[in-house]
Amino acid sequence: MDHSRNPYTPGAGTPPPALVGRxxxxxxxxxxxxxxxxxxxxxxxxxxxxxxxxxxxxxxxxxxxxxxxxxxxxxxxxxxxxxxxxxxxxxxxxxxxxxxxxxxxxxxxxxxxxxxxxxxxxxxxxxxxxxxxxxxxxxxxxxxxxxxxxxxxxxxxxxxxxxxxxxxxxxxxxxxxxxxxxxxxxxxxxxxxxxxxxxxxxxxxxxxxxxxxxxxxxxxxxxxxxxxxxxxIGALSARDARSALESPAAAEGVSFTEPAVERLVQVSGGYPYFIQVYGDQAWRNAPGPSSITYDDALAAVTTGTAVLDESLFHSRWDRATPAQKHLMRAMAEDRSSSQLSDLVSRLGKRRPSDLSVARDALIKKGLIFAPDRGMLQFTVPHMDDYIRRQHEG
Structure with a gap:
């Protein structure tokens, strides 16, 4: 595919080619x-x-x-x-x-x-x-x-x-x-x-x-x-996520096959930043000239995830101290928000206050937040997946 015509704009705060769902x-x-x-x-x-x-x-x-x-x-x-x-x-x-x-x-x-x-x-x-x-x-x-x-x-x-x-x-x-x-x-x-x-x-x-x-x-x-x-502000609906992927490509005379767009919408979770990264990688991986196939999408999932690991997740992971990473690893096991009481038990602590130093530091760094009393969640979508990949690696 002609890279000079690539319409996707991965990058924090970079306006997308189509502002949909807002x-x-x-x-x-x-x-x-x-x-x-x-x-x-x-x-x-x-x-x-x-x-x-x-x-x-x-x-x-x-x-x-x-x-x-x-x-x-x-x-x-x-x-x-x-x-x-x-x-x-x-x-x-x-x-x-x-x-x-x-x-x-x-x-x-x-x-x-x-x-x-x-x-x-x-x-x-x-x-x-x-x-x-x-x-x-x-x-x-x-x-x-x-x-x-x-x-x-x-x-x-x-x-x-x-x-x-x-x-x-x-x-x-x-x-x-x-x-x-x-x-x-x-x-x-x-x-x-x-x-x-x-x-x-x-x-x-x-x-x-x-x-x-x-x-x-x-x-x-x-x-x-x-x-x-x-x-x-949450993730885009599946319909809007499809539009965010397909509309920019269509403007360049390029279409996605149905399995390809479905896979990219799924892996992006509807998050605009992820949509731009995976759309960009799909374009880069597709031989062209006018179609992005399921195989192109699968390649984009691999390369796009590597891009996200390096550009989004790694820098945030590196900002945490060993003790803070220990807490984040425990949170990653939940695949969503974590109950503080579960984390206390999982980490072998006696009371929630034993985690307060690491918890407060991670909140101050903008890496986690408390969606409700006694709950913790990552501020970056799919951070738990990244941590599990690091642990498994």
């Missing part, structure tokens, strides 16, 4: 924009789910909706670095300055926008680097959004932007990927500002995407987390 989430984004344009309160979507379900791609699609509406948009990503709070606020300031610079000159010269830009400058000066402010052409406002305390600065920043946003008929939207890893101070400040925006009719929205623990994490840092529309 109509509800995209409709939720359009609703936020429509309600905001009418001056009504809206609940921005917070997407959560396992890795590989396409949350980042969806978040980017929601941001594209806001960009198309002419909104001021900012994107940042939560991290687990030691100096996370300072780095996050610097990225937020840099993204806000960049977005403000994209405003057309007539907007930027109004009094409301001059005041807004002055506060943006003050916020960026407070977090550095200083060079960012010169590009806005205004002096930083004094005593606004420059205290160094996120709980004060974020709300003041948005408050000072509101008159300019309303004057232009647009909104400010902050898009946070890996939102569960955002430092508590910044996350709390953003949630509190969203709450205040809902109370006062401010055109401000916080969108997010992250792991299954996101609803609990947001409720933990602030009680106003109910202001959001939490949307669980």
């Amino acid at each position: 109509d509800d989430e995209l409709a939720a984004g359009r609703t936020v924009i429509a309600r905001t344009s009418r001056g009504r309160v809206a609940q921005p979507p917070i997407l959560y789910g396992l890795r590989g379900v396409g949350k980042t791609v969806l978040l980017k699609a929601l941001q594209a909706q806001a960009d198309k509406a002419g909104w001021l948009t900012v994107e940042i990503e939560g991290t687990q670095t030691a100096s996370q709070q300072d780095q996050t606020r610097q990225r937020l300031a840099r993204a806000l300055v960049t977005s403000a610079r994209a405003l057309t000159p007539p907007r930027r010269t109004s009094q409301a926008w001059q005041r807004a830009l002055a506060t943006i400058s003050a916020f960026s000066v407070a977090v550095g680097p200083l060079g960012m402010t010169a590009t806005l052409g205004v002096d930083p406002a004094r005593g606004r959004a420059d205290s160094g305390d996120p709980s004060i600065d974020v709300e003041e920043l948005v408050s000072d932007l509101v008159p300019a946003l309303k004057e232009s008929g647009i909104a400010l939207a902050v898009f946070v990927d890996e939102i569960q890893d955002l430092d508590a101070a910044t996350l709390s400040a953003l949630i509190a500002t969203q709450h205040r925006a809902s109370q006062k009719g401010w055109p401000f929205h916080l969108y997010g995407a992250g792991l299954p623990n996101v609803p609990g994490r947001m409720a933990e840092v602030h009680s106003y987390a109910e202001r959001f529309h939490f949307m669980r």
Whole structure:
């Protein structure tokens, strides 16, 4: 098969050739924009789910909706670095300055926008680097959004932007990927500002995407987390998974035999990331010129699984300590979620607290989560299969 025509896009956060099965989430984004344009309160979507379900791609699609509406948009990503709070606020300031610079000159010269830009400058000066402010052409406002305390600065920043946003008929939207890893101070400040925006009719929205623990994490840092529309993102249905495989190939004049597509849908589990990997490998393995057969699919299962082992599973497995790997091996025996009491018995421990150090560390690393009280589950689909393969090997 001609590799230059390969339509599949394996890679974390890489937009697929066909975004299928996500109509509800995209409709939720359009609703936020429509309600905001009418001056009504809206609940921005917070997407959560396992890795590989396409949350980042969806978040980017929601941001594209806001960009198309002419909104001021900012994107940042939560991290687990030691100096996370300072780095996050610097990225937020840099993204806000960049977005403000994209405003057309007539907007930027109004009094409301001059005041807004002055506060943006003050916020960026407070977090550095200083060079960012010169590009806005205004002096930083004094005593606004420059205290160094996120709980004060974020709300003041948005408050000072509101008159300019309303004057232009647009909104400010902050898009946070890996939102569960955002430092508590910044996350709390953003949630509190969203709450205040809902109370006062401010055109401000916080969108997010992250792991299954996101609803609990947001409720933990602030009680106003109910202001959001939490949307669980799962695997695609068999029908949508077929479409995600077949539609891109059909656009290139290539078809799958029925047994081939059935096998690839089955092995992918309907997870978008896996679909792209197996689709890519099926294309690479097929001699062509216009059909992908069952034998091609079988070859893709072998090579695709090897790609996933190396690119997705191995790096996560390597992040675990020997004690943590011991717990993960025990979890892998269950092939789904694990009961903590079963793990205690399986590992020869006396009580659940004996596993708390390894469990808490794995949760912090984003490798497992607690879907319910007394339960544990991997955040990456098919991680249990990988661990069993390693153990058997």
